[in-house]
Amino acid sequence: MTGIIILAAGSSSRLGQPKQNLQYKGKTLLQHAVDEALDSGCSPVIVVLGANADKIKFGTDGVTVLHNPDWQEGMASSIRLGVTEIMKHTVDSVIVMLCDQPFVDGNLLKTLKLQWQEVGKPIVACSYKGTVGVPVLFDSSLFPELLKLQGQEGAKKVLSAYADEIAEVEFEEGSTDIDTAENYHDLISRLNVN
Structure with a gap:
């Protein structure tokens, strides 16, 4: 079985408000990510919250919600927390995804x-x-590598170390993420044009 970890612990400092709560197609960005993860048939689905956890609203049915007390360390702490939880389940792989890539489905x-x-x-x-x-x-053979990540290191460090061991899936819209008010405005503008 393949599990999913949705990273949603950041403070959205460049945006000035929790990006997890931004509206997208009638739901929040985080709810959209959760719904798509559940739709994939993967299990378990784990959501890692941190900053603003008390302000972030989404349906928790079918997901495990973890609170990362060390979210200020950076993305590595959320990956470690999620992988530690996923290892309690019978999984042979895990997908790491973000809550702010709206075109992930x-x-x-x-x-x-x-x-x-x-x-x-x-x-x-x-x-x-x-x-x-x-x-x-x-x-799952790489879970120990993910557990070694520190600070601001995301999964990129593991990708670099195992560059020859990567299969690729083309996803042109992967570069669209929401870090600033301008990013969000551009996204909404695109929706209104279509």
């Missing part, structure tokens, strides 16, 4: 899992704008 997550099953590489990463990144699937 259940089909993309299913594709990562299928690619991993077919290709046999320990990492399946999305590729966009000349790089690889999240959402990214890691085989």
